[in-house]
Amino acid sequence: MISEDRLHAAVERVGMTLESVGMSRMSARVFAYVLAEDSDRYTARELAEGLRASPAAISGAVRALVDARLLIRERAPGGGRGDIFRVVDDDVWATILSARIPLIEHLQKAVGEAVEMLDDGSPGRRRLEQTRDFFEFSQQDMAGMPARWAAYQRNRPR
Missing domain, CATH: 1.10.287 (Helix Hairpins)
Incomplete structure (x- = not known):
């Protein structure tokens, strides 16, 4: 399993590159995180904790990523509260x-x-x-x- 420090370094590297080509900073970090982190589905809370960011910042970022069709929003299994976010597919x-x-x-x-x-x-x-x-x-x-x-x-x- 990759260390948290190495994961964050990779996320920041990809995030900075995405930001340099026009993506907003937090959207770039969220997208980089879902690409680099090992899980395949995330709650907003998990993204906030993983990126050490505020829930409000995550909310705006995932909204932009869903609108851009870079992430998919799904309902939590069993009708639970909150949404789950994931990349479109493996490719x-x-x-x-x-x-x-x-x-x-x-x-x-x-x-x-x-x-x-x-x-x-x-x-x-x-x-x-x-x-x-x-x-x-x-x-x-x-x-x-x-x-x-x-x-x-x-x-x-x-």
Whole structure:
């Protein structure tokens, strides 16, 4: 079993990195904790104790993570009070990426509609066309990524 100090060091390292790319500090720490800690389900109290944080800070962080579909909220077994939080599944990043595909498709469609509102050949239209095309490319690439990831995992020497 990993020591509490080593767990906290790992959580802070991942949390700081997630924070540096735009996640709020507490959400980053909570997400890093559920990735690094050995349990697969957590109450808000367990998260607060594990992160040495206030229940209010945990409440806001898990709300943001659930809204972003990085965590799932479930009712406690047996109708008990409180919720249980967990990552989407064991392959969390492939699941998160797959869940983002509809967002990319939505952006692509909206930008495509905006392209048609602008004059042919205008600088603004060219930039929006490039944006639309980038989203189309990204959507197609992302759609194939889970299969490429699975192949990578199967073929990677351990």
